Amino acid sequence: MCADEDPLAVDEHPAQDDTDADSAIGDDNASDTTSLRSSILRYREENGRTYHAYKDGAYALPNDEIENERLDLQHHLFLLTFDERLHAAPLPKTLNRAFDAGCGTGIWAIEFADEHPECEVIGVDLSPIQPSAIPPNASFYVDDLEEPWDYSNKFDFVFARFLTGSILNWPKFFSESYKNLNPGGRIEMIDIIYPLLSDDDTLKKDSALSKWSELLHDIFTKNGRGMDSALKYKDQLEEAGFVDVNIVKRKWPLNRWPKDPKHKQIGY
Template sequence: MADPETQLTIDTDETDSAFGDETASDTTSLKSAILNYKYRNGRRYHAYKEGSYWGPNDEAQADQLDIFHHINLLILDGELNLAPIGKNPQRVLDVGTGTGIWAIDFADKHPSAEVLGTDLSPTQPSMIPPNLKFEIDDCTETWLYKPSTFDFIHVRSLYGCVSDWPKFYKEALDHLKPGGWIEQVEMSVVPKSDDGTVAPGHIFEQWGQISLELGDRFGKSLRTVDESKKGIEDAGFVNVVEHRWKLPIGGWTKDQKLKEVGLYNRIHWEQGIEGWCLYLLTHVMGWSVEEVQVYLAKMREALKDRGLHAHQEVSLVYGQRPPAQA
């Protein structure tokens, strides 16, 4: 995979009777808040902690997340992680699990591990490996697990989701066992080109600039691809390693592996762009739905343009909680 420095060639019982009817009522209210989704402009969004995440949780966006999972498998030659976690991890946390596809694959690959996937939305499948469970949780709140619980914490695509990354990384550090690992994969929201085909003023350049501004106004950075390494280091992790790749947007490269990645990535963008921007543009920028659709039409036309040699960067960063002193 191309380095970014290299130019690309062309429990089932939810209540406890000991607490009486009040707790049962509270539980019912909480379940209702989780399951009663919100619908805006034809898209479905989470109800639990409504408005804290900008992305839809409907089938269209689930497809986008699963496509990105496949792209990651292509990048990593079929591996689910690069952190040197060993062959027998015992307890694993997948933060922001989304459709749960990474957690399912990891649980299948490591049957001795207890895998937990958390998210704001209960959109994961019910048929899952026996060593996997999903929970509704907000990773930006104080974590309620026991300290030093996990061998491995996996994070992917939390760009625009966290307002206080130092707090997040501190929680991760505290809840890893000494010697445990965190790994984070993030993608850039800024399409670029090495040959100038993404020219100043191009719709792709506009997309990048507007997206970064949206994250800033929302209070949750969309620059995570460039910020995660320093954040992990500053939190106190050691043995921090960063890998970066250029993902073509479209099948324009000569390299056959990159061509395949690029073809999937173009589908990924086509599937994702409305969900990536609709909530933020209408609620943060005040655009009308009609203005958003005109903007998206320009993006879709550009995605079809074979003369554009655009790419985006992806970073994978892993780091280790310092091992316990002998």
């Protein structure tokens, strides 16, 4: 296990830091030429937000432009966290096919396909919100990860990021991942854990942030999709047949209080 266990140092003078964080995130606008069944594009609208139509209700968050921008910002935060690397785990020696489970806007799959032109990259999501201008070795499909995976060939790398709160049956998901990986293939799971934590108990139980975090955790747990699923990944992966399962922990500070420039930018 490799972890950031020591508390983060606090910047005593955050207002004196005039460094502008780079907020530029790639924006790939292209006309959608993909032909899809009209029912898939007939999004449900609620309180001014739109939600996926395929398997309506299986995923709690919206799929509109506001959410898509948040997903791309989230990708930027992961790149900052992992020093601009698209993956934390070592890649398998043979890399012919990669699978992005719950690909969202497709930003990771597109960048991974650009970085590995020899690899066919397939992204799957409940919403067809990916751009049409994509690398020739990338493709996207509307599908439900909780249904049996039916792909013509197995994969060498399965990548799943921020799926906590999305999957009802994690053992089944890991079983499908294992069955659809070639010998020597690898899976990488990246997720956050709720409720929120603090290094030094400065996040008090009666604070608004702590109450929000607990409520969010409780709601998702009642729906059978707990936000603490990452705590069980190691055991569930091993039960599915995976070996050499390693855990890497990273911290995401909220706001710009850390003294360390990298953590300060992440919190920004």
